[in-house]
Amino acid sequence: MNKLKLNYTSISFLPILVCIPIGYQLITNLHFGGLNLFQEFVISAFNPKIDNEIIITLINRLNETILVGFISWLVSIIFGAILGILSSNIFYKIFNIPKFFYSIIKSFLTIIRSIHELVWGLLLMQIYGINFLIGILALCIPYIAVNSKVFAEQLETIDYKSFESINQINAPKFSSLLTLIWNPIINTFKNFGLYRLECSIRSTVMLGFFGFGGIGTSIFLSFQTLNFRELWTYLWSLAILIILSRVIFKKIKFNNTNKIISISLIAVFFTTILFTFSYFLYFVFKNNFENFHSINYLFKSSSDLELFDFLRLILDTIILSLLSTAIAISLPPLVIGIFNNNTSKIIIRIFAFLLRLIPTPLILLTLLTFNNPSLSLAALTLGLHNAGITSKLLFKNLDIQDKRNYIAMKSLGISKKTSWLLGLFSQQAKSYLAYCAYRSDIIIRETAIVGVIGSVGLGWQLQESLSSFAWQEVIKVLIAYSSIAIVGELINGKIKNSLT
Incomplete structure (x- = not known):
C-alpha cells in the first residue's frame, strides 16, 4: 500500500x-523593454487610486458585474437542475421513458458544455452585437450544461431500493420523483450551487475584457492606458466582493424540512422560468442578425x-x-x-x-x-x-x-x-x-x-x-x-x- x-x-x-x-x-x-512597466504594475498593488470619481465608477461597474453574474447563476442553477433530472436514470425509471431520449439529452449537454463561455460570447456578439443579454446568455449556455452534469451525478447515487419501495405503494409518479430527488438536489445546491455564483462572477469579469461590460472592462481599459493604480483599485474591490460572498455563503443555513424555504424555492423557480422564457423570445424576435443573413450563408x-x-x-x-x-x-x-x-x-x-x-x-x-x-x-x-x-x-x-x-x-x-x-x-x-x-x-x-x-x-x-x-x-x-x-x-x- x-x-x-x-x-x-x-x-x-x-x-x-x-x-x-x-x-x-x-x-x-x-525582452527587457517592459520590465519597468511590470515593476510599476507590482508596486501599484500597494498604492491603489482612491477618489470620488473612481469610487462612483467602481460602484456602477460592480453593480453590472453582480447583476449579470447573479442572473446567469440563477438561471443556470434552475435549468441545470431541470436538465440534470432529465438526464438522470431515476427519471426514466419512474416514468418508463425510452432511454433514447436520455442519450439525446446527454449528448446535447456534452456538446454545449465542451465550448467555453468566452467562445459563446464571441459568437453571440458577432451575430447580435453587444447588449445586456449577450453576457448572460454566453454564461448560461455552458453553465447550465455543467450544472446539469453535477446534479445528474448526484441523482445517480440514489439507492435503487428506495425507488422500489416507493414504487410498490403505487404512489403518483411525480410525487415519487420529488420525494427521491429533493434531498440530493438541495444538498447539491448547498455544496456546489453557491460556489457556482463565485464562478459566475469571475466569468463575468473575464468576459468584460472582451467588451461585455462590468468591472472587467474597466480593468482592461485601465491596463490599456497603463493606469495601474486605478487597475488595482478594481482588483482589490473584486477581491473584497469575493471574500464577502464566501463569508455570506458560509453563514447560509438550509433546513430541508423548512416549508418557507421550499415555498420560496418553488416561487423563484417558476418566476425565473417565466422571465427567462419571456426574455428569450424578446431576444430572438426583436434583435436583428448582423452579418449572419441565413443558415445557408454559413456554407457559402x-x-x-x-x-x-x-x-x-x-x-x-x-x-x-x-x-x-x-x-x-x-x-x-x-x-x-x-x-x-x-x-x-x-x-x-x-x-x-x-x-x-x-x-x-x-x-x-x-x-x-x-x-x-x-x-x-x-x-x-x-x-x-x-x-x-x-x-x-x-x-x-x-x-x-x-x-x-x-x-x-x-x-x-x-x-x-x-x-x-x-x-x-x-x-x-x-x-x-x-x-x-x-x-x-x-x-x-x-x-x-x-x-x-x-x-x-x-x-x-x-x-x-x-x-x-x-x-x-x-x-x-x-x-x-x-x-x-x-x-x-x-x-x-x-x-x-x-x-x-
Whole structure:
C-alpha cells in the first residue's frame, strides 16, 4: 500500500518537468523593454487610486458585474437542475421513458458544455452585437450544461431500493420523483450551487475584457492606458466582493424540512422560468442578425484555412492543454513542499489567491510586456492561474489531514520536507490527482482565453475567422474545440474513476 501511495506521490511531481522546455522558450523570447512597466504594475498593488470619481465608477461597474453574474447563476442553477433530472436514470425509471431520449439529452449537454463561455460570447456578439443579454446568455449556455452534469451525478447515487419501495405503494409518479430527488438536489445546491455564483462572477469579469461590460472592462481599459493604480483599485474591490460572498455563503443555513424555504424555492423557480422564457423570445424576435443573413450563408462563405495549418492549430491547442495541466498539477505540491514553514505558507496562500483573483487575460497581458507571444507563455499563464485553484484545494485538504504520521516521522529525526512528503502529502496525492483530472477538463476549455489574447492555437484562429466573418472556418474551429474537449473529458473521466 505504501508503494502505491508513493507512486501517486511521484506522479504528482513528474509533470513539473515540462517547465524545462517552457523555461527555455521563455528565456529566448525575453525582452527587457517592459520590465519597468511590470515593476510599476507590482508596486501599484500597494498604492491603489482612491477618489470620488473612481469610487462612483467602481460602484456602477460592480453593480453590472453582480447583476449579470447573479442572473446567469440563477438561471443556470434552475435549468441545470431541470436538465440534470432529465438526464438522470431515476427519471426514466419512474416514468418508463425510452432511454433514447436520455442519450439525446446527454449528448446535447456534452456538446454545449465542451465550448467555453468566452467562445459563446464571441459568437453571440458577432451575430447580435453587444447588449445586456449577450453576457448572460454566453454564461448560461455552458453553465447550465455543467450544472446539469453535477446534479445528474448526484441523482445517480440514489439507492435503487428506495425507488422500489416507493414504487410498490403505487404512489403518483411525480410525487415519487420529488420525494427521491429533493434531498440530493438541495444538498447539491448547498455544496456546489453557491460556489457556482463565485464562478459566475469571475466569468463575468473575464468576459468584460472582451467588451461585455462590468468591472472587467474597466480593468482592461485601465491596463490599456497603463493606469495601474486605478487597475488595482478594481482588483482589490473584486477581491473584497469575493471574500464577502464566501463569508455570506458560509453563514447560509438550509433546513430541508423548512416549508418557507421550499415555498420560496418553488416561487423563484417558476418566476425565473417565466422571465427567462419571456426574455428569450424578446431576444430572438426583436434583435436583428448582423452579418449572419441565413443558415445557408454559413456554407457559402469562403475558407482560406488550409488542412495542414488547421491540424497544427489543433496540435498546439492539445499541447497547450497538456502543458497548462502539468503546471497546475505539480507546481502547488512542489512549492509547498520546498517552502514548508508557517511564514512561507502564508506567502504562498497570498500568491495563490492573487493568481485566482487576477483574471487570466490580465495575467497574460502583463507577461506580454516583457515576453513575446508563444505557446509557452500561454501555457505558463493558464497553468499559473489554475495552480492557484489547485493549491487552494491542496491547502484545505492538508489542513484537515491527520498529522500523526507526520509528527511521528519528525520525532524519529526525519527531515521536515521528507516528513511532509511521506507523512502528509502522500495520503492526499490520490484525491489531489482525482481533482486535477476534473480540473483539466476546465483547462482544455480555457485554452480559448489565452488563445485569443496570446495568438496561439484554435482560440487565435477563432478570433481571426470571426473578424473576417468566415463562418465556415468558425464552424471548423468549433467542431475541433468541442471534439478536443469531449475526448479530454472522456479520458479524464476514466482517470478520475480509477483514482476514486
